[in-house]
Amino acid sequence: MLKASEFKKTYRPAGTDSWDRAESVIKILQDVRKNGDAALARYTRQFDGEEASVREVPRGELEAAFDSLPDRLRGALVSAKENIEAYQRKIKWRPADPDGFYPVFHPVRRAGIYVPGGKANYPSTVLMTAIPAKVAGVDSITVATPPPGSPVTLAACFLCGVDRVFTVGGVQAIAALAYGTETVPAVDKIVGPGNAYVALAKKLVYGDVGIDSIAGPSELAIVVDAESDARWAALDLLAQAEHDENARTYLISLDPGKLEEVGRLASELAEKAPRSAIIKESLRNNHWAIFAEDRAEAVDLVNWIAPEHAAIQTADADSYAEDVTNAGALFIGGFSPEAVGDYSAGPSHVLPTGGNARFQSGLSVNDFLTANAVIRVPREDYRRFAEAGIPIAEAEELHAHAASMQARLDKGGAD
Known part of the structure; x- marks a missing residue:
């Protein structure tokens, strides 16, 4: 057990750069960009086995995968889809009143989704990425997932209306989505989680293509007190830890006895x-x-860690909603376990990690929209803007800028 001050002195966030891997990642990116499908096939055999192959999964196979699901699982996927759609429609940016200056929103034309397939199958990632893209109005959605392609992942692709699915994983998949090959179409934005190599590849292709974020190990911070259900909290810790060996968990308690009880049960x-x-x-x-002396210290710890997920399971959990500002997603109350957010609550589970919640939000429908400002200056208002702009342009010695604005004043910009 650590006191908050001790924790802050010794703690280091998980790194997301992994620059020691940069040379190999850059090599793969450059190779796929230059040699296309031939490079994809070569790296797929190298990393996924000699029998592995890159292929586009026919729509009939996607449909068959969906039809073959057990009724309970199929119904669960449909129900989760409905919840996610409802939430994403609720938060979608709406057009502003076309009065003076206003933004106009446009969907990204082509989105690429990376769906991992290493330690587990992730149909939930398809739901949490493809549905926001669909709600945004994206024209074409392409999924890349490691071969041979999990049947339940393929079923989720069918349910969500994904346009094309390719069995390709790792850095080579990011390269294919970013630059295109003879078979895989280039996209405008790549989203979805992956391992350290995938995360670094996304970082390196950013600028040539848009990305959602640089994801590190998954994280959960739980705040408990004397009245919290220790078994629930322990199970929530296990649910996070089972993602992979690098998953990070933080148990913050206002009661030392509860801290020990949850730890023992876990x-x-x-x-x-x-x-x-x-x-x-x-x-x-x-x-x-970590032991927190009081509520204020617990709030400070959560905001300082800025975790991917923060779960508040104290008697006064509701009071934390406004004070916890740095968390990818905030789960309030004992009946709001982080696992619900992973699958069926509605907000996407693609969230900032590694402290990035200080400056970044989770994936949503609005990440698939771009906004351009419309500037329409009425003649009668022109002088006000020009007289504010001309002196600034002159101070910057951008004389053509000033002349452009002055010419309209000379032409008869209204007083």
Whole structure:
């Protein structure tokens, strides 16, 4: 158990750059950009096995995958889709009144989604990325996922109306989406999580193509007090830790006894969990138990960590909603576990990690929209803007700018 001051002195956020991998990542990006499908095939065999291949999954196969799902799972995916659509429609930017100066919103034309397929299958990633893109009105959505393509992931692609699906993973998939090959179309924006190599590849192609964020290890901070349900909190820690060995968890408690109780239960439950090895490794190396003297210190800790997920399970949980400002998503109350956010609540689970919640929000429909300002100056208002602009242009010695504005005044800009 650490005091808040001790935690702050020793804690270091997870790095997301992994520059030691940069040389190999750049090599793959350049190779795919130059050699297209031939490079894709070569790297796919190297990283996914000699029998692995890059292929476009026919729509009939996507539909068959959806039809073959067990009824309970199919119904769950449909229900989650409806929740996500409703939330994304609710928050979608709306056109402003066309009066004077106003923004006009346009959907990105072509979106690329990376869906991981390493330690687990992620149909939820399809839901949380493709649905916001659809609600935005994106013309073409392309999914890249490692071969051979998980049937449940392919089923989610069908449900969400994804236009094209390719079995290609890793850095080579990011390169293909960014630059295009003979088979894979280039896109305008790439979204979706991935491992450290994928994250670095996205960072390196940014500027040639848009991206959502640079994702690091997944994170969860839970705040508990004496009245919190210790078993619920322990299970929530395990749910986060089972993502992978690098997943980060923080247990912040206003009660030392509860801190010890949750920690003990988490250790016991980890022994029996199906993904026990991953969970125990994560908890051993990337878990922090922190004692907060009071509510103010608990709020300060959450904002200081700026975690991907923050779950408040105290008796006064509602009071944290306005004060916690640095979190990718905030889960208020005992019946709002982070796992609900991963699958079915509505907001996307593609969220900022590594402290980036200080300056970045989670993925939403609005990330698939661009805005351009419309500037329409009525003649009777022109003098006000020109007389404010001309002296600034002259101070910058951009004389043609000043002359452009002055010419309209000379022509009869209204007084």
